[in-house]
Amino acid sequence: MFCLFYLQAKEALENGEVPVGCLMVYRNEILGQGRNEVNETKNATRHAEMVAIDQVLKWCHEKGRDRKEVFEHTVLYVTVEPCIMCAAALRLLNIPLVVYGCQNERFGGCGSVLNISQDDLQHTGTPFQCLGGYRAEEAVELLKTFYKAENPNAPKSKARKKQ
C-alpha cells in the first residue's frame, strides 16, 4: 500500500510538477493522497502534503468526524522531507509522525534547512517525529530526472513555462 505515494510522485513528474507524492493514513485507512499541483493551480503552496491535507479535511467533513482527533492519529508518508511550509502546516494540525524518503536540501523543514518539526514553537501546534530514508534512492532519482529537464541557465520563470 505504501508504494502508492511513489506512484503519486511519478504522476507529478509526468505532469511537469516537482515529483513529490504523499499518503495520509489514519488507523490503516488511506484518507488522502497528494502530489504537487503547483503549476496546475498557479499556487506555489500546492505541495503534495497540502493537497492530501485537503482530502483528509474533506473526508472529516463528509463523515462528520472530528478533524482534530483524525489528524492526531494520522501518519504522513511522503517521498521527500517536507519543506519548511509543510512542516509548519503539519505541526499546526498536530500530525504525530512523518515517514519520508530523501532529504530536502533546498527547502527541508525537518532538519535540512530548518528544524520546524522539533523547534520550540508554542503557537504552532505540536512537534512531530520524523523517520527519513524510506526508499530514499528512488525519491532522489525522481527529483534528479525533474531537475535535469530544467535548463539551469534559463531564468527560472522560463524554465517553468508549461508547454
Place this chain on the structure above:
Amino acid sequence: KQKTRVLSTFTWEVTPVLSDEKLCEVELLEAFAAPIINKKQTSCLIKQLTCLYPLNNLPHIKRVRNCRDKSDHPLEIIICLLQDIPNREVSLNDLFPEGKANGLGEPFRVRIPAYQPLTRSQFEVASQHWPTTFRENKQVTDALQGHLFNTEEKAKMQTFMEKAIEAATVGKKMGMEPVGAVIVNPATDEVVAVGHDCRNGPNPLLHAVMVCIDLVAFSQGGGAFNHNKYHNCCFKAVESFPGEHAINIGKPLLPSNDHSLRGNIVNGLPYICTGYDLYVSREPCVMCAMALVHSRIRRVFYATSFPDGALGTKYKIHTKKDLNHHYDVFKGLMKDECQFLLS
C-alpha cells in the same frame, strides 16, 4: 496644478527587518601594527608583509592607515594577526626572522574588524578601529535611517494596510483570527488580492496570507480553494501584458540570486507573486512566511509582531541564505491600529 493628496505626518514608522549579520555588533580581531618611520619604504613593506603574513581571510582590511594626528609618523601598517604567531609578546626581530624590516617602528597591538561592514553604522564602528572597505547599499542605509519611503509612498502604504485592517475586522466578526492581508502590484499600485484569516472555517490552514496567495492564483486563472463564502476575500483579475516586459520594481534591499527582477511575466501573465508586495496586519507564521518564499513575493509589510513569527521574531526566513528566494520585510506599519485589532 494637480497636487497629490499627501498626509504630512504618520503615527507609525517602518523598520526594515534585516539579517542578523547586518544588525550584529562589529567583531574585532587582535593584531600587531607598527608605525612606518620611513615613508619611502611603504610599498616595499607592503610587499614584504603580504608575502610573510598574508591576511587572506581579511580582504576588506586596508593594510596601511593614515594617522594625521601623529606628526612623527604619518602611516601605520598591519604586521600580522595575533593568532598568526605563537609567542604573543614580540619585538620586530621576532616578527621579521630574516631581519629586513626597514623603516618600521616598535610594534603595538590593535584590534581590527573581522568582517567587511554591511551597514553604515557597522562601518562607522569598524572605522574607529581600523580602515576597511565598505560597499554601501544606499537602500539599506536609507531604510535604517527611516528615509527609504517618502510621504507619498507612506500614504499609499497606509491605504493598503487600511484595506488589510478592514478585511481583518470583517473576518473577526465571522469568528476568525483578526488578521487581514492585501497583495499589491507596486508597478501599478493595483490591489490584486484582499483576504482575511479563515482558519476557523473548513480549512484551518487558510491563514490570511495563504488566502491571498490563492487569490493571486485565481487572478492568473488558477487557484485551489473556494473563497465565495467570504465576501471580503477577493481578487482582481490581471490582464495579459502585450509583450514580455519585465515590471520595473526597483532594487531590493537584499541581494538575491534568483530571477525576481526580470522575466516575471510568463505567457503574457505575471508569474505567481513575483514583483508583488504583501501588506499584512500581523507578522506571518512559519507556514505563511515560507509560502511567500515559494510564491516569490517581493516585499512584506507587517504591523505587529507574533510570538512564533517567522519574519523577525522566531526566524528570519526572508533572509535565510540557503533558500532560493529572498524578500524585503518591514515592520511597524500602522502598528497601533493593528494592535488594537488584536486586543
